[in-house]
Amino acid sequence: MIRIGIDVGGTNTDAVLMDGKTVMAGVKAPTSADVMTGVVQALRDVLAAAKTTADKVDVVMIGTTHFTNAVVQRRDLAPVAAVRLCLPATASLPPMVDWPEDLRDVLGNHWYLAHGGNEFDGRVISRLDEAELLGIAADIRAKGIKSIAITSVFSPVSSEFEKQAGEIMAKALPDTHITLSADIGRIGLLERENAAIMNACLRDLSRHVVEAFRGALADVGFTGRFYLTQNDGTLMDAAFAERFPVLTFASGPTNSMRGAAFLSGVADAIVVDIGGTTSDVGSLQKGFPRQATVAVEVGGVRTNFRMPDVFSIGLGGGSLVVDGPDGVTVGPRSVGYRIVTEALLFGGSTLTTSDIIVADGGADLGDRARVAHLDKALIRRARDRIAFMLEDCVERARISAEPLPVIVVGGGSILVEGPIAGLELILPNHFAVANAVGAAIAQVSGEVDRVYALAEMTRDAALDDAKRQAIDAAVAAGARRDTVEIVDVEDVPLAYLPGNATRVRVKAVGELHVG
Amino acid sequence: MSDDGSWPLVEADLLPLSIGAALLGTGGGGNPYVGMLRSRELLRKGATVRVLPLKALPDDALIGEVGGIGAPVVGVEKIEEGGECYRAMRAVEETLGIRMAALISAEIGGANSMEPVIAAAMAGLPVIDGDGMGRAFPEVQMTTFFIYGAKASPAAIADDKGNVVVFRDVVDMYWLERFARDTSVAMGAAAGLAIAPMRMDFVRRTAVPGTVTQALTIGRAVQDARAKRQNVVERVCAATGATLFFTGKITDIRRELKGGFARGEAKIVGLGDWQGSEGRIAIQNENLVLWVDGEPVIMVPDLIINLDLETGEPITTEILRYGQRVAVIGLPVHDLMKTPEAMAVVGPQAFGYPELTFTPLAFGPVSA
Numbered sequence: 001m002i003r004i005g006i007d008v009g010g011t012n013t014d015a016v017l018m019d020g021k022t023v024m025a026g027v028k029a030p031t032s033a034d035v036m037t038g039v040v041q042a043l044r045d046v047l048a049a050a051k052t053t054a055d056k057v058d059v060v061m062i063g064t065t066h067f068t069n070a071v072v073q074r075r076d077l078a079p080v081a082a083v084r085l086c087l088p089a090t091a092s093l094p095p096m097v098d099w100p101e102d103l104r105d106v107l108g109n110h111w112y113l114a115h116g117g118n119e120f121d122g123r124v125i126s127r128l129d130e131a132e133l134l135g136i137a138a139d140i141r142a143k144g145i146k147s148i149a150i151t152s153v154f155s156p157v158s159s160e161f162e163k164q165a166g167e168i169m170a171k172a173l174p175d176t177h178i179t180l181s182a183d184i185g186r187i188g189l190l191e192r193e194n195a196a197i198m199n200a201c202l203r204d205l206s207r208h209v210v211e212a213f214r215g216a217l218a219d220v221g222f223t224g225r226f227y228l229t230q231n232d233g234t235l236m237d238a239a240f241a242e243r244f245p246v247l248t249f250a251s252g253p254t255n256s257m258r259g260a261a262f263l264s265g266v267a268d269a270i271v272v273d274i275g276g277t278t279s280d281v282g283s284l285q286k287g288f289p290r291q292a293t294v295a296v297e298v299g300g301v302r303t304n305f306r307m308p309d310v311f312s313i314g315l316g317g318g319s320l321v322v323d324g325p326d327g328v329t330v331g332p333r334s335v336g337y338r339i340v341t342e343a344l345l346f347g348g349s350t351l352t353t354s355d356i357i358v359a360d361g362g363a364d365l366g367d368r369a370r371v372a373h374l375d376k377a378l379i380r381r382a383r384d385r386i387a388f389m390l391e392d393c394v395e396r397a398r399i400s401a402e403p404l405p406v407i408v409v410g411g412g413s414i415l416v417e418g419p420i421a422g423l424e425l426i427l428p429n430h431f432a433v434a435n436a437v438g439a440a441i442a443q444v445s446g447e448v449d450r451v452y453a454l455a456e457m458t459r460d461a462a463l464d465d466a467k468r469q470a471i472d473a474a475v476a477a478g479a480r481r482d483t484v485e486i487v488d489v490e491d492v493p494l495a496y497l498p499g500n501a502t503r504v505r506v507k508a509v510g511e512l513h514v515g
Numbered sequence: 516m517s518d519d520g521s522w523p524l525v526e527a528d529l530l531p532l533s534i535g536a537a538l539l540g541t542g543g544g545g546n547p548y549v550g551m552l553r554s555r556e557l558l559r560k561g562a563t564v565r566v567l568p569l570k571a572l573p574d575d576a577l578i579g580e581v582g583g584i585g586a587p588v589v590g591v592e593k594i595e596e597g598g599e600c601y602r603a604m605r606a607v608e609e610t611l612g613i614r615m616a617a618l619i620s621a622e623i624g625g626a627n628s629m630e631p632v633i634a635a636a637m638a639g640l641p642v643i644d645g646d647g648m649g650r651a652f653p654e655v656q657m658t659t660f661f662i663y664g665a666k667a668s669p670a671a672i673a674d675d676k677g678n679v680v681v682f683r684d685v686v687d688m689y690w691l692e693r694f695a696r697d698t699s700v701a702m703g704a705a706a707g708l709a710i711a712p713m714r715m716d717f718v719r720r721t722a723v724p725g726t727v728t729q730a731l732t733i734g735r736a737v738q739d740a741r742a743k744r745q746n747v748v749e750r751v752c753a754a755t756g757a758t759l760f761f762t763g764k765i766t767d768i769r770r771e772l773k774g775g776f777a778r779g780e781a782k783i784v785g786l787g788d789w790q791g792s793e794g795r796i797a798i799q800n801e802n803l804v805l806w807v808d809g810e811p812v813i814m815v816p817d818l819i820i821n822l823d824l825e826t827g828e829p830i831t832t833e834i835l836r837y838g839q840r841v842a843v844i845g846l847p848v849h850d851l852m853k854t855p856e857a858m859a860v861v862g863p864q865a866f867g868y869p870e871l872t873f874t875p876l877a878f879g880p881v882s883a
Binding site for chain 1: 549552553556586588589591592593594595596597633675676677703704770825836
C-alpha cells in the first residue's frame with residue numbers, strides 16, 4: 001500500500017510517501033497563507049522525490065493545525081446558536097459561561113435552554129417540547145445563525161433527545177449545520193457542550209478547508225480517499241472531518257510522537273519535537289502518547305478531549321540567543337518562519353540558536369562564513385544553556401526512574417549535541433518529518449463511554465457489551481475488523497449510587513481498511 | 516474586614532477557594548469547579564456573601580447546614596437548577612417556623628465547600644468560617660455536629676424539578692443518611708440537603724473552625740507557587756503543616772462497588788526519596804489509609820491527599836490511574852475529630868479496619 005502523510009504546521013507543510021512500512025521520501029515546503037498552495041507544493045515535491053505519480057498512491061492522510069489555530073486566533077469562526085436540552089436542571093450555568101469573553105463575542109453568545117435531558121440512569125428529566133424548539137428555531141432564523149450545537153443532559157447515556165431535537169431543527173432550518181454533543185464528547189456537560197459549540201463555529205471553515213484539501217489532491221491527480229488525523233492519533237475520513245473539525249485539535253503533537261515511535265521502533269520513550277519556535281515534550285507508552293489527566297484548554301476553553309500530555313517550552317531552531325549581564329538567554333522569542341531571512345547564517349542580523357549550532361560545526365546550513373566571527377566562549381555558553389533547557393524538560397516528562405530513551409524529532413533537532421539527562425538518545429531517519437509520518441501511519445478508532453447498572457448485569461457482561469460497541473464503532477469508522485484491538489478499558493464506579501452504577505469507557509483501534 | 520471579623524467573599528476568592536477545597540477533599544468530595552462557576556455567576560449578578568468568624572453572632576442565632584448529596588460524577592453532567600439547597604433550607608425553616616441567621620458547610624472538602632455559599636447568596640445570608648468535617652467524608656453522619664449531638668430532623672431534600680421532601684422525624688443521622696441517600700437517587704443522584712438548624716453556641720463549640728479561610732490560604736499558596744514556578748507540593752506543606760509521606764508512581768488501581776460506595780486500593784511504587792519502597796492507599800470515595808512497606812503511616816480521620824507530583828493538582832480517587840506520579844501528603848485532622856466519640860464515627864474501626872489503632876499525625880512547621 002502506498003500512502004502519503006501530510007502535516008500542515010504553522011511554519012512548514014511536511015509530506016512523506018510510504019510504501020508499506022518504508023519511508024520512500026520526505027519533504028518540507030513552506031506553509032502558505034492560503035494553506036493549499038503549500039500542500040500542493042509538498043505533494044508535488046514528495047511525488048517527485050519518490051519518483052512516482054499520484055495515481056499510484058492508495059490513500060492520503062492529513063494532519064492540520066488549521067482548526068486549532070482558527071480558535072486560538074479567533075478568526076474564520078461562524079456565529080453559533082447553543083441549544084441545551086435540560087430544563088429545569090442546569091439552569092444555574094448557561095452555555096459558554098466560562099469562556100474567554102472575546103471568543104464568546106465572536107460567536108455571538110447566542111444560547112437557549114429548553115426542555116429535555118436524561119437522568120444518569122436514562123430516565124427523562126423533562127419531555128422534549130416541539131413547540132418550544134420551533135420557537136427557538138424561529139429566533140435562530142431571525143438572527144441569521146447558520147450553525148447550531150445541541151447538547152442534552154446525559155446524552156452519552158441516551159442520545160435520543162439530541163437526535164429528535166436535531167431533526168426538528170433541521171426541518172425548520174434546512175440550510176443550517178447541526179452538531180450533536182453526543183457525537184463528540186463524553187460525560188461532563190460543560191466540556192462536552194464547549195466542544196460541540198467549538199465544532200459548530202468551525203463548520204463553515206471545515207467545509208472550505210476540506211474542499212481545498214480535496215482540490216489540492218485533485219490538482220496533483222490524486223482521486224482516492226483521504227483522511228484527517230484526530231487528537232488521539234487515529235483517522236477520520238474527509239466527510240466525517242468536515243462534520244467534526246473539532247476532533248483535529250492537538251493532532252500535531254500526537255502525530256509527531258506516533259511518528260517518532262514508528263521511525264525509531266521504540267514504543268516507550270520520551271519524545272522531544274523541536275520546531276522553529278517551540279519544543280513539544282511528551283512521553284510514549286506502548287507506541288501511543290500518554291494522555292492528559294486533567295481538563296485541557298483550547299483557546300481558553302475547557303474541554304475533555306483525549307489529548308496527549310504534552311508541554312511546550314520556548315526553544316526551537318529560530319529561538320533568539322541574547323548575551324546579557326546575567327548570562328545567555330535562549331528563547332522564548334523566535335524569528336519563526338522568518339529564519340530564512342533574519343538569522344545571521346542567512347544574511348540577517350538576528351542571532352539564533354541555528355547560528356550557534358552552525359558556527360560550532362553542529363550542522364551544515366546557510367552560509368557558515370557569516371557566523372565564523374562568533375565568540376567561542378559565547379557559543380559554548382549558548383550550547384550549555386540549550387542543553388540545560390532540554391535536560392530540564394526531559395526530566396519533567398519522565399514518569400519513572402527507568403532509563404527510557406529520548407527520541408528527538410522535528411526540524412530543530414540540530415540543537416541536540418549529545419545524550420540528554422544521561423539517557424540514550426535516538427535520532428531516527430527522517431526525523432525532520434516525523435509528524436507527517438505519524439499522520440501516514442494513523443489508525444482508526446471507536447470509543448464507547450456509558451453508565452451500566454451492574455445490579456442488572458455482571459461486570460464482565462457490561463465490559464463485553466462495551467467492548468463490542470467500541471469494536472463496532474471502530475469498524476464503522478473504517479477499521480479492518482481483523483486488526484481491531486481494545487487498547488483502553490476503564491471502569492469507574494459512580495460513588496454513592498446503589499444499583500452499582502458504573503461508568504465504562506472502552507477504546508478500540510485498528511488498521512485502516514484500504515481498497 | 517469589619518469589627519466583627521467578617522469579610523465579604525469576592526470573585527477573586529472563588530478559584531483559590533475551590534482549589535483548596537479540592538485538596539481538603541482528600542481524594543473525594545467531588546470537584547468544586549461547577550460550584551465555583553455557580554457562585555461566580557451569583558456574585559456577578561450582584562449577590563453578596565459575608566464570611567463570619569465563629570465568634571460572631573449571638574448564642575441563640577440559628578445556623579443552617581446545607582450540602583449537595585449525590586454522585587460527584589452526576590454533578591458534572593446534570594448541573595444544578597441552582598436553588599436545590601436553598602429550597603431545602605427554606606423547607607426546614609418553614610417546618611419549624613424559624614429563620615436561619617447564617618449557613619455552614621457540612622464538609623469543606625470538595626464540591627460541598629460551595630453549596631452553602633450559593634444558598635447563602637440566594638437567601639442573602641452570611642456563611643460561617645468553619646464546617647463539620649475539616650475535610651470530606653462519604654456519609655451524612657460523619658460530621659462533628661452529629662458526633663457532638665446535633666439533631667438530624669427536621670431535614671429536607673430538594674431536586675431540580677421542584678420536589679421537596681421533608682424528613683420530619685428521623686431518629687439519628689444514620690437514618691437520615693439512609694433516607695436521604697435513597698431519595699437523592701430517586702431525584703437523579705443530585706439533590707440539595709438541609710439539616711435541622713443548630714444554635715450558634717453549639718456551632719461555636721463543635722464546628723471545625725476557620726476552614727473557609729484555610730481552603731483559601733491553601734488555594735492561594737498553590738496559585739502563587741505555580742505563578743513563581745515553585746514546588747507546589749512543598750508550598751502546600753509549608754502553608755498547612757502537612758508532611759510529605761510518599762512520592763511514587765501509581766502501578767495498580769483496583770476499584771469495586773460495595774454498598775453503593777467506591778471502595779478500592781491504589782499501589783504506588785516509590786520514587787525519589789522512596790525509591791525501593793511500596794505505598795498502598797485504601798479508598799472509600801476518600802482516601803482512608805496509607806501504608807508504606809506494609810506499615811500504616813496515615814489513617815482516617817487524618818487527611819491523606821494525593822497531589823500530582825509536577826503540577827500539585829489534587830488527584831481525586833475517580834481520576835486516579837495507572838502511571839500517574841503522585842506526592843502523598845498527610846495533614847492532621849482537627850482535634851474535634853480525634854475524641855473517643857469521634858473515633859466511633861470516623862475512626863479506622865468505623866471504616867472497617869478493626870486491626871488499626873488511630874495514631875494521630877503531628878503538624879509539621881508552618882510558614883507563609
